[in-house]
Amino acid sequence: MVRVGILGASGYGGAELIRLLKGHPEVELVGFSSRKHVGKPLEAAWPQLWDGALFAPQEEVLERAEVVFLALPNGLSMEIAPLALREGKRVVDLSGDFRLPPEVYEAWYGIPHKSPELYEEAVYGLPELHREEVRGARLVANPGCYVTAATLALAPLAAVGALKGGFLVGLSGVSGAGREGEGTFFAEVNENLKPYRAGGTHRHIPEMEANLGRVLAQGRWPRTHGPRAELRLSFTPHLVPMTRGILLTAEAEVEGHWDQARLEGLYLEFYQGEPFVRLLSDLPQTKATYASNRVDLRPLYEARTGRVLVFAALDNLVKGMAGQAVQNLNLMLGLPEDLALPKEGLWP
Numbered sequence: 001m002v003r004v005g006i007l008g009a010s011g012y013g014g015a016e017l018i019r020l021l022k023g024h025p026e027v028e029l030v031g032f033s034s035r036k037h038v039g040k041p042l043e044a045a046w047p048q049l050w051d052g053a054l055f056a057p058q059e060e061v062l063e064r065a066e067v068v069f070l071a072l073p074n075g076l077s078m079e080i081a082p083l084a085l086r087e088g089k090r091v092v093d094l095s096g097d098f099r100l101p102p103e104v105y106e107a108w109y110g111i112p113h114k115s116p117e118l119y120e121e122a123v124y125g126l127p128e129l130h131r132e133e134v135r136g137a138r139l140v141a142n143p144g145c146y147v148t149a150a151t152l153a154l155a156p157l158a159a160v161g162a163l164k165g166g167f168l169v170g171l172s173g174v175s176g177a178g179r180e181g182e183g184t185f186f187a188e189v190n191e192n193l194k195p196y197r198a199g200g201t202h203r204h205i206p207e208m209e210a211n212l213g214r215v216l217a218q219g220r221w222p223r224t225h226g227p228r229a230e231l232r233l234s235f236t237p238h239l240v241p242m243t244r245g246i247l248l249t250a251e252a253e254v255e256g257h258w259d260q261a262r263l264e265g266l267y268l269e270f271y272q273g274e275p276f277v278r279l280l281s282d283l284p285q286t287k288a289t290y291a292s293n294r295v296d297l298r299p300l301y302e303a304r305t306g307r308v309l310v311f312a313a314l315d316n317l318v319k320g321m322a323g324q325a326v327q328n329l330n331l332m333l334g335l336p337e338d339l340a341l342p343k344e345g346l347w348p
């Protein structure tokens, strides 16, 4: 059994980590941190749980755990990860702190980086591209939710050098903004649809460009710190009145001649044997992925216009966050990658 602690256990990512890890046969959950609820039982934050464990201060959780999940707002992991690593712990960071080169992070997140040296050590935790690297990692940077959808949607095209750019539209449920998410009051979200951070300003853009640029330069299994090609993507996120789920539509700018059969052949070969990528013959929908660690994909050749479209659906709190983090944990521990991770969701 591996002793696992969760920092930020009173947030949405924390709750999902608790749900998944409680069912993990190789994990002993030894600590849950929260500032607000310290000393109180988990039920103080989570009415859905039935568990006698108490929230503890961060330091206590760090001390007890061998592996720590950091499910904290951006800007905190860069201070905590060095302490944890120094004590010989392994770290899966769910925030954006170690996903981008420090100078790029500072430009897009507006937060000065306090441990830039650790970026060189961090492995980018998208198992479908970086599985081997993750196995040996001490520090894993778990991807952003939209980024997971966008990267998995377009990586096959990048791997054969066909991806030249793209126009991406993402729709997300409000849990993507976190438990204290700004602008997520029911009265303002319900019966409303709105774009946000449009015009090339969303901080997931450089992460998408880096991931796909690495596949363009290095092929099917890129190294986190290997070379990358230049790529420009347009991405517009929207907030939708639902709890979970991301639906992403990517219109890819492609080189070469494509048709439906060639497109499907490429995706089938690229994702052959992947436990959490399902290629559909129909269009993806978010509800089919609810509470599962799956991403559903559909590449579509639009014959009238000669365009290539790729649709992706996932649960932002699972494959877009906590589920992917557990997938990384499994790899780090040399366990079956799909251990304790649901491939099927909830319906209706």
Ligand SMILES: NC(=O)C1=CN([C@@H]2O[C@H](COP(=O)(O)OP(=O)(O)OC[C@H]3O[C@@H](n4cnc5c(N)ncnc54)[C@H](OP(=O)(O)O)[C@@H]3O)[C@@H](O)[C@H]2O)C=CC1
Binding pocket: 007, 008, 009, 010, 011, 012, 013, 014, 033, 034, 035, 036, 037, 070, 071, 072, 073, 074, 076, 094, 095, 096, 143, 144, 145, 175, 176, 177, 178, 179, 180, 181, 316, 317, 320, 321
């Ligand atoms: N929601 C999503 O879909 C996704 C989120 N992420 C990223 O994962 C991380 C966690 O997100 P999420 O769970 O949604 O966020 P939440 O806002 O729901 O939770 C944040 C957690 O951090 C704690 N916290 C807040 N401020 C501080 C602080 N200053 N010091 C210590 N603890 C603090 C909160 O608890 P308390 O106030 O009790 O201390 C809470 O437990 C973020 O970096 C987010 O960007 C990544 C992918 C998807």
Ligand SMILES: CC(=O)N[C@@H](CCC(=O)OP(=O)(O)O)C(=O)O
Binding pocket: 074, 094, 095, 096, 143, 144, 145, 146, 172, 173, 174, 175, 176, 177, 178, 181, 204, 237, 239
């Ligand atoms: C609906 C909503 O607000 N979604 C979040 C996505 C959060 C996420 O993936 O987290 P990171 O900040 O760790 O990248 C957003 O657009 O910022």
